[in-house]
Amino acid sequence: MEINFRCGECPIRHRAICAYCDEPELERLDDIKSYKAYSAGETIVWAGEEAPLIGSLVSGVATLSRSLKDGRRQMVGLLLPSDFIGRPGRKVAPYDVVAANDVLICQFRVNKFNILIDDTPALERRLLDMTMDELDSAREWMLLLGRKTAREKIASVLVIFARRGAELQHSELGDGLRFEVPLTREAMADYLGLTIETVSRQFSALKKSGVIIMEDARHIRVPDYVRLLNEASDDSDGGVIA
């Protein structure tokens, strides 16, 4: 199956690396891009790989992770549609990129992209903004990894999934919302720095407390959104925002 559409019709056009580009710039991107589909579980980039892929996640969810020699594994990023993959000019990939779902990626030809970005300020500027946003999220995640309890960690990912769900359905965040859990228990464990068993137990505990209702292992309803937020202990005060 040959997927292809012009940048102008791209669903992530205004949020991805190309967001600040004008028409002529888009055309140059069009020339060096191609769409590639990966199926759930597939590894898109292997840590250690040379001249790894550069591109944008168009749809689906992918994970960025890193392992210790003995196999302990930590997810270091969650890639959602419009997120950028790769670092221009980098020779070796430092992380595994794995498709959590079926995923569609807008890939750029590595060498061409590296050249293009050097004389396209709109690309460079967008990449800077996106990288800074990612740095903020990474730091937010450090707080979660270092200081939150297992229960708070689970509540925190659920908030993330709830936001993503509301966005996908163009619905409001609020009571009674329903969303999908796009990761396996194992992926969540890697994300949260927990074991699979602890993840499962905390889901059960939140269910028992009435914070969530589990339709099945992958579908959640939240009767009281504020309560979920509280369970996550997210400090609303020192509020991030640009």
Next chain:
Amino acid sequence: MEINFRCGECPIRHRAICAYCDEPELERLDDIKSYKAYSAGETIVWAGEEAPLIGSLVSGVATLSRSLKDGRRQMVGLLLPSDFIGRPGRKVAPYDVVAANDVLICQFRVNKFNILIDDTPALERRLLDMTMDELDSAREWMLLLGRKTAREKIASVLVIFARRGAELQHSELGDGLRFEVPLTREAMADYLGLTIETVSRQFSALKKSGVIIMEDARHIRVPDYVRLLNEASDDSDGGVIA
């Protein structure tokens, strides 16, 4: 005490935000900068503060941290000389910046800097590179926070301090090296997602195992550097590097 020197003589000239600037650009920076000293323990930027400082750390060590409402605290970054402080265009600081030592900062006038960076590609490009490096470190740290044991965590910071020490003295990393611990036990605990007591216990344990020799609480000698590296379980394989 009025500190001041021209950018050309600056000790961090070739590693800071100004690294890619040419002479005329440096002069423009010179116009909007001033040096400010902060003493150990002083808070340089408060989370939530408006129009927070933008600048470069010239000397000393500072910490970047974030707290939960109930007071749990996690350090999300360690600032060493040449590191950049602040995000251009950001209205509210999301983190506390605290001087761990006596610190010297090259501060820029916020509004002027925000304008300058918009038409100085050398600045923007350098900021992009630095931000990407920080993102890599943040992710490395996520692995530590999520998956390393207390002992590995301590060994890992010690490696960082050892590197910094070797750099300061222009000496080689190797056996028998000696360095200073520039953070209190409390700051280390916040950095590593541990308690102060656990930090202290692990120092004692590493001492007992002969991995380190403690001259006093703040000065360490390492008879066998490779052994320390192993204790940190840093995977040398999927080696990072740009």
Next chain:
DNA sequence: CGTTCTCTTGACTCATCTCAAATCTGGTGG
């Protein structure tokens, strides 16, 4: 309708935290 994978649950262990007290250190004033 077995096979396999994911998820849940139980029983037990252990690393790290909590609470508490002792020790060390540098600085201060006499």
Next chain:
DNA sequence: CCACCAGATTTGAGATGAGTCAAGAGAACG
């Protein structure tokens, strides 16, 4: 120079949250 104090660090004893090991229940798939 010394006694004393406040903060930093170490150490101990006990509590506990999360991990480990093991088994069973669902769900998806050929």
